[in-house]
Amino acid sequence: MENKNELSEEREQDLPVLGALKKTMPQLVPAGYFNALPEIILSKVLAQTTIEEVKTKKVFFMRSWMRYAAAAVFIGVVCIAGYFFSVNQSKPSFNYQQYSNSDIAKILPTVSDNDLQVYLNISTSIAGVENTIQSNEALEPGDIVLDQLSDEDLLQYLSEQNKPIVKKSS
């Protein structure tokens, strides 16, 4: 605080109209207000502090919960990615480009008949008979070729075999 004389000099200079007016406020304060205030304020402050502590604990709990959840999600993603990666690694890779460029005429003579037969058996069982090119049995020298027979011969043969003849209507 400045010297009291300085303050009163300033006041006399700037506010001569106030004269020797006392510096007390004319308003009143409710009775007992200042006696009660420290206790009221302290209880208010402590209540607020408790609420803030609870809020802080809640936020901390939420944060730690979210941290664990994020860790679990991360581990899950890593596991799933690892699983798919290992499955892909164990599959034999088939290079179609390489086989499409191969010269079949050169390779085929090197394959044994047995291997070819195994291949045909497998492909027949997978694709079905109707979709498979059957290997014709080799004709015996004495076998009759149908083109060389006349219709009369064929009818005679069938009647001998007692097979019913069904004629297509034209």
Place this chain on the structure above:
Amino acid sequence: MFVADEAIVSGFKVSETKELAYTSLVKKYQEQLYWHIRRMVVAHEDTNDVLQNTLIKVWKGLENFRADSQLFTWLYRIATNECLSFLAQQKRKSSDSFEDIAAVYSNKVKSDPDFDANRLEWKLQLAIQHLPEKQKIVFNLRYYDEMSYQEMSKVLGTSEGALKASYHHAAKKIEAFIINS
């Protein structure tokens, strides 16, 4: 007999004596802060609200208070900021012009059951309500709290020269108001 500021500040930083130190601070400064606030917001109920907010902020901030400024300067700064926030809030609610706001606060002064228009101390209160906010604070701190311009500049963050000029203008306006009333 009040506890020394140093003892209050150091006592507050120890959990066992925290509440005791805080209560000592409230007891020591409550009246000064109350009147500083009441000169600004006029009504007791508003003063009580602003004072309680001020003291709650003091509780929250006292642990980090550093002794490079005086405790009462720091308390006045918080109280002044709370007053200005309150007044700004009131202004937003009313959206009145400066003259209207001065009339509102003058009416609050007049509504006091002890108001006497012929007494000089009441005329002074009415005159203060017609000052702009900043001049009002400067005048109150200088006239009633007898605060030095050096301390006032720490509270308000304004240069001493500007504060002296502000007080001088405020005093002239008050004198004119009292003479003309």
